[in-house]
Amino acid sequence: MSHPFLALEGVSHQLADGRILFEDLHERFDARPTALVGRNGVGKSVLAGILAGTIAPTRGRCLRSGRVHFLPQQASPAPGATVAGLAGVHEPLAALRRIEAGSSDPEDFALVGERWDLRARLEAALHAQGLQGLDPDTPATRLSGGEAMRVALAGAWLSDADFLVLDEPGNHLDRGARLRLLQQLRQWPRGLLVVSHDRALLREMARVVELVPTGLRSHGGGFAEYLEQRKLADDAARRELEHARAARARQRREAALQLEREQRRQARGERRRSEANQAAILLDRQQQRSERSAARRALVRGQLAAQADQRVREAAARITDAAPVAMSAPLPAAAAQRRVAVLDAVLPPYPPGMAPLSLVILGTQRIGVVGDNGSGKSTLLRILAGKVAPAQGQCRVHGSVALLDQDLAALPARATALQALRQAAPGVGEGVLRTRLALLGLDAARIATPAAALSGGERLKAALACVLYAAHPPQLLLLDEPDNHLDLASKEALEQVLREYPGALAVVSHDEDFLGRLGLDTRLEAGAGAWEARPW
Structure with missing residues (x-):
């Protein structure tokens, strides 16, 4: 189809609890590669589902030309699903097998259509995702989160849809997979709408549409023009x-x-x-x-x-920027040249085949930990935090350490941000605690909300407050992909907080834009069988 489009006509959506997520939206999405952006919780994923036809709006309608392929934020395979099923080609592949075995059922021929080379195309699509050799019949439950997303992306490229709607396609992808994603998005020839907070991906889009509490704002031009506007x-x-x-x-x-x-x-x-x-x-x-x-x-x-x-x-x-964020955490006791951690020929228990790592972390050193999925980055942080023992060698830590993992497990789900900070900093007056949370961008309503009901960015800010304003602040702060699922404003706020953090810092992330804004001085990269440390 030469002119694919999606059109919203007076679309409104109300949640089951009665809250109106958005109302009376009018917008047309044409063949230009378009980004849909907005704060966490504003309703981007719901709107993407409405545009793709997987969610019905409460009022209004969505018009679609041709076939739409939707990739949700989480590539969650159904029970018993295979790689082929996750890629959306299980039925036509099964029909192809039956035809090859002698079937003359018209339904089998309808399922296959003109895709007689589907098996070879799937193999090529998986290879392009760095998943060469993956069998289509492999149970999807054996895949990691990153592998599942790459299989789902392979299915998107195979779909031959008139319009792709992709919700956070960069989630769970390592740097290599993100670069492949950018290249494939550049080559996609038809309609494309991407929900994302990844600045590298957003720069590839020809148009940006922002969902705000008052409706949709369409910004002509690309991401740079959007930021200026x-x-x-x-x-x-x-x-x-x-x-x-x-x-x-x-x-x-x-x-x-x-x-x-x-x-x-x-x-x-x-x-x-x-x-x-x-x-x-x-x-x-x-x-x-x-x-x-x-x-x-x-x-x-x-x-x-x-x-x-x-x-x-x-x-x-009408103000879309996050509230200004400030941090006044006390300087850790470690002087700049003091050793806060020493790794002496440490061999992590996972993954196998890595060479031992020797590393000295100084009192104000700032390290970006990078590498492919499964290369052992999270395991290394857990060794530094004392949660995992090395298979070989010694890890000596000469000061307090705090680890914020991807699940923010250190933040009690039922506690409010104020309660959690009060527990971390006993004896500090409530007015001071409230002020410190406000400086991190958490207002009075949010600090009284249980952590489980906060957005990802809000939970991260609460967890950071508990770490940075604790009675004994850490001399070494370890962060495992803290930028995951954060909207642009929250990501910018986090970058500001981490730039101001005065102690030693080690951050795992696949987002080079994010890492480049933290003032890092050391790049620790997990490569082919070995770790390499070099200046940032």
């Missing part, structure tokens, strides 16, 4: 917010003065009433008129106050 819009929105707050303050002052004048008039009226010789019925009528007038003025004041509050809320909603 977003900054201009946010600057204007902040000025508008300042004007709205100033107008609300004036309205409140005027209302207070008006109320004060009315109370003085009422007091004078009460005195005259007590001193007057008029008939009681006349005095009562005067008082009733005065009370009705006061009630009308109070109603007007209330309406003006409500309008002023609404203008402030609307102006605040």
Whole structure:
């Protein structure tokens, strides 16, 4: 199809709990490679599902030209699924086998269509994903998260769809797989919509559409133009917010003065009433008129106050940037040249075949740990944190260590951010704790919400607060893919916090853009059978 499109016509969606996620969306997505961006929790994945036809909107409709192939954020295979099933070609492959065995069933021929070379195409697609030799009948449960995503991507390229809708396709992919993804996206010839926070991927898109609480914003041009337009819009929105707050303050002052004048008039009226010789019925009528007038003025004041509050809320909603983040964690006791950790010919228990690693980590050293999936990066952090014993060699740590793993297991799911920080920093006043959480971008409502109900970025900020403001802050901070699932604003906030962290730091990530913004000085890379440390 030469002109594929997806179109939203008055689309609204309400969640099961009654919350309206978005409403009355109108937008058209054409053949241009387009990114869909927005804050975590704003509804991007739901909107992607509506566009792909896997989710029905509460109101409105979505028009689609041709066939749409949808790749959800999590490549979750069904029970009993195989590699072929995860790639979406199990049925046509099975039909092809039956035809080769002598079947003349018209349904088998319909399933295969013109794809008589499907087996070879699947093999080539898996090879292109770095999965050469993977059998189509292999149970999908044997695959890692990264392998499952690569199989699902192979199915997307095989789909011959008129429109691809990909939700966070870079999740769980290592650097090599991400580079392959970028190359394949450049070569895709038809409609393409990608939900992502990966800046390298976003730079490949010709257009950016942003989902915000007030609706959809379409930005002409690519990612650089989007960032420029977003900054201009946010600057204007902040000025508008300042004007709205100033107008609300004036309205409140005027209302207070008006109320004060009315109370003085009422007091004078009460005195005259007590001193007057008029008939009681006349005095009562005067008082009733005065009370009705006061009630009308109070109603007007209330309406003006409500309008002023609404203008402030609307102006605040138009700001898409995260709240400014600041950190004032105390400097760890380790001096710059003090050794906080020493790895002496350490051989991790996983993966097999790696050469021993010897490494000295100094008090303010900043290390980016990179390498393919399965190369042992997470295991290395767990050895440094004392959670896994090396198969060989010694790991000596000369100071406190904190590990934030991918699941943020250190943050109790039922505890609020305030409760968790209070436990980490006993004896510190609640006002100070609230201020520290606010400096990390967590407002009063979020710090009172159980961690399990927070977004990924909010949970990460809460976990960081518990580590950085603990009674005994770590001298070595270990972070395992902290940027996973973070929206752009949260990722920028995390980068700012980590740049300001004054102790030793080791961060695992596949996002070179993210690592490049942390002020790292050492690159520790897991290569073919060995680790290599070199200047960043």
